[in-house]
Amino acid sequence: MPDVKTKRDYRDRDRGSADDDHEVRHFAEQNDVDPDQVPDLIRKVGNKREDLVEAAKELRERS
Template identity: 60%
Template sequence: MADEKTKRDFRDRDRVSADEDYEVEYFATKTGITPQQVKELIAKHGNQRETLERVAKALRKQ
């Protein structure tokens, strides 16, 4: 199900959707990892933005 881009609220700001390419691309650019790595992290750790940012930061340091 696609996000309704005309509705502006903060219900899912704390999550990253692996189904939405623009969210994956944005998160990848923001954290300095590849979109494929973002999708793998979501599959492994879930879609909570805070957790993904922490794990991506650790991944980038390796």
């Protein structure tokens, strides 16, 4: 979150972060996976959101 709220940019919106609990929970809810699985997905496929969504989809199909 930016210190100056009027100066926001969205350069990293296509990236996921395992360090931000809110972002992990939000991604988990959006993609119907357990929040504990999200950091493992990020380690496995990287932090590109497009790849994470695909990996979450594959994870759901295997379960």
